Amino acid sequence: MQPPLDQYSALAELAEECALVRPRVDEGGAFQVSGARHLVVEQALGSRDGGAFVANDCDLSLPEGEEKTGGEDRLLIVTGPNMAGKSTFLRQNALVVILAQMGSYVPAQSARIGVVDRLFSRVGAADDLAGGRSTFMVEMVETARILNQATARSFVILDEIGRGTATFDGLSIAWACVEHLHGVNGCRALFATHYHELTALAGTLEGVGAVTMEVKEWKDEIIFLHKVAPGAADRSYGIHVAKLAGLPAGAVARAQEVLGHLEGGERAGIAKELANDLPLFAATPNPAPVKPSGPSETEQALGAVNPDELTPRDALEALYKLKALLDNDSIG
């Protein structure tokens, strides 16, 4: 009997047992959570006091948030090696939203949350066992839904979107999704990816930041610290993970060799080529763009636009791209 009594005393019991904290839920645009944990993973790891679970902060805020006390970013690009805890970090923040808005204390040291109207969470197709339809198709259908439905008050976590297709396809889609979430939806979002190229957007788009899962290298081994820090991962350590998983030593050595080739040559070359072809890459800080003679990139891009073929949304996107190009032109 008395469901609410039991419900609330159960939540109080939980709060005491798991050292939860009362969140502040308001109409603002913040998502400031410090020392957050993932209840399920934490319990799976065993005792909290053993310190097995590494707590992490997350600081997002909408530009219209009346008092900005923390970060300036509303979208964070999360990079880091596999197994370093990207997915857990993403999900624990989504779960904090749910717990807070259901009226529960949350697993964190402190939490301030501007109320969320819609919550979205997607994982790239590689983790998805949906049968029948192409998993990549499912991934794209679901991603489309997010880009179409998320409002400025929504909270989105995307985990390795674009993984289900070829590298450059995937990268391009991921890139466009970040831009869309940032420019059109304008919502708070966490975007985990192994496309390190995406972190370039953190430098160019206002309100986009980058964090990475810290890793320590020690005697050719890697140690996952499970700690989120500002910045971007410099590589994905996939081969280390493969080694951990027991891939035969010969295969690991060969993979290392191939990686060396790719990094030294072809992929870098392709990326450079892409940077020239795609205005998207014009913003990357590294290879300084060559100042073009004749019509500027912006003018060229504008010339290529045919207004009759554009939907209003396409038009808006085109406008964003042009604006980005213009900024770049003036820098260069």
Next chain:
Amino acid sequence: MAKRTTRSTGAEAARDRAAGQKPRPAADAPTPVMAQYLEIKAANPDCLLFYRMGDFYELFFADAEVASRTLGIALTKRGRHLGEDIPMCGVPVRAADEYLQKLIRAEHRVAVCEQMEDPAEAKKRGHKAVVRREVVRLVTPGTITEEALLDSRANNFLTALFRAPSSTTAPGDNYALASLDISTGEFLLSEVSGTDMAGELSRLGPGEIVAGDELAADPEIRALADQIGAALTPVPRAYFDSLGGERALRDKLGVAEISAFGDFTRPELATAGALLKYVELTQIGKQPLLRPPKRMGPSDVLMIDAATRANLELVSNSHGERRGSLLHALDRSVTGAGARALAGALASPLTDTAAIGNRLDTVQYLLEKNAVRAELRTTLKGCPDLARALARLTLGRGGPRDLGAIRDGLGGAGQARKILSGDTLPVLLRGVKKDLGAPPDALPRELGAALSDEIPAQLRDGGFVRTGYSKDLDDARALRDKSRRVIAGLQNDYVQATGVKALKIRHNNVLGYFIEVPAAHGGRLMGAGEDNGFIHRQTMASAMRFTTLELGQTESKIAAASDRAQGLEQEIFDDLASRVSDAQGEIGDAAAAGSV
């Protein structure tokens, strides 16, 4: 799957089918019982028919084949029909819940057909007369109330789904949903856009979805139902009628104006109407418990679509199990009802910051007041599932233990109210306290006086009424017990009279009470002839059995007194159950105390 698409509801289809049966040649004419069976089966073609025969529910023909496969019970034969053996299997009535559960899990529907009169009554109409039987209930995944069939920690919603015609104010597809947990009376209404419909359905997680024929045939809806593990039942489109729905709501809720509960849209009313109609169809006229409808619109709840719910493993993990879900990790509730409320809150986080703040205030209060919380939890732990007991009693499907649950639940409510005596209660707890005090004092007192400490599971087991509650019952019981002592005395007398120390008075279902002596001594009783009154009944290999006039008379006295005691207990049960039913609103308030 084919089972679903070919399923048709309504008596019309049944009559068509019955009419379509060709007259059989006389040689093949079914027995009267089989003829009755065929008629009832024809009226319920989409269900497995549980046909009551004495202590068993029997299944015949294809039903028997399906059930024996699903339940792993033996398939036998009984008689012949149209020149073929009739396959048959059966389940004992006492264990029927367990078998029902398996069939419902396997997404079957079951029509329960009971004997509506004593076989002796039927015999009066002639020796060929068949006991009158009627289907009293359709058991479907969304309409179960039995403890054994339900998960105590999860709601079991029946959800009617309606695609509203698009209008100028609401362009595109809109869906209205009306959901009832028949086992608790919780009643929810909502209307969402097409894109949010899947998320809304997975928020509710119904056990059964009822939709118009056309919508139910939509591959997307069918895939969705599969995904959330709900049975999908098509009903005629005409069920969705907003005027009829409004009328039904007014009737069932006992109000003159439905607007007392909020402004419902036409699609919502139409959907509620279809829901109530389907409930009526499956409950064969019995009135389920219906709490005032709660309306939740897209702006009231944090919208979380189906994929996100699955991805975040909110209430079940990726394998559909509770373990590893957020709910499993956070659930510290001590009652089934608390667990259901917690699961509901987790599935439907709010968006109103003031309402969220109120909830957090409540948690904070209970966190800070350690002693209050500990006392509350101890009290709640001892409380039975008030809501489900109430729902069963209201539906006329309760047992004596449900009355016990009401007594203990209301007792617990009173205690909880006392514990919440602080003067600084947060606003939600003030509401809880008010609702806890709602049920009339008289009822718990009456139940306390009437119910014995050890309550049997079944009414017919007898003994649920406390001695001293009813003089008539006490007299009947005394007579029965006295006569039992008389029998014990008789045994002594007969031992004395015959000098056979091994003489015993025994009882079995065939002979009733009888006197048994070892075969070697049988002659002594036989030889004594008629004068000492021993009448020979049976000769066994090692024993002989007798009766006497006196023994026979005492036995009928016992039987009569037992019958009378049973009848009186039934009367008392019905009276108490109807008193509970009359107070359903207040008891329901206590059960749902302050659920916001």
